[in-house]
Amino acid sequence: MTPTSIECPDLEVLFTELEAGEGPALEHAEQCPLCTAIIEEHRLLEKDLCRLADPLPPADLVHKVMARVAAEPTPVRRELWTGLSILGASLMMGLGLLLTSDAALSGLGKSVARTLVGGTAFTEALMSGVHALWNTAAGPLVALVAFVILSSVFGLKRLVRNGPTPSEA
Ligand SMILES: [Zn+2]
Incomplete structure (x- = not known):
């Protein structure tokens, strides 16, 4: 039984805590490569969505x-x-x-x-x-x-x- 073998939190909980900026699920995610990867993917997806919803004028x-x-x-x-x-x-x-x-x-x-x-x-x-x-x-x-x-x-x-x-x- 290793520290990261604690069960991964529900994604909904994880993302809620991600928005809040704190929480046990988030603390777990910092130790867990799987959850870190999920968060990273979520972050990129969110960025893409933001870009679609509100396209900034390109520099050129x-x-x-x-x-x-x-x-x-x-x-x-x-x-x-x-x-x-x-x-x-x-x-x-x-x-x-x-x-x-x-x-x-x-x-x-x-x-x-x-x-x-x-x-x-x-x-x-x-x-x-x-x-x-x-x-x-x-x-x-x-x-x-x-x-x-x-x-x-x-x-x-x-x-x-x-x-x-x-x-x-
Ligand atoms: Zn995890």
Whole structure:
């Protein structure tokens, strides 16, 4: 009769104590190669299950996405560029809105703008139009610009998320 000949505990008890971190069954397992092997197997299996349930983004995710974008699909690349240009246009629009409203508010800015564009009545009309719009609907205007920017940003995010899926990998 050797020390390890004590009967191995029920697996359910062993795993319960494994989760708790202590217990007689666990103490036995430390002395028993059979139970140690079982615990090791269980640990690996659990790790695999965790990986399946909650896949961590691999370290080379960006590389994979970029490779995918470069290698394969013109549509995806075009979508990406469309998203980027929408984002750029939105930013330009917001910036332009800010500049023009400032210009409409200050005579100096207005004259500078008039010089740049050529001093037409069109500039005048545009300025007063923007000014009026800005005065009456600054809130909705800002909201609109913010919405366009946000939606293009979210579009890009969605595009990236629609990249490699587990089933394709
Ligand atoms: Zn054992």
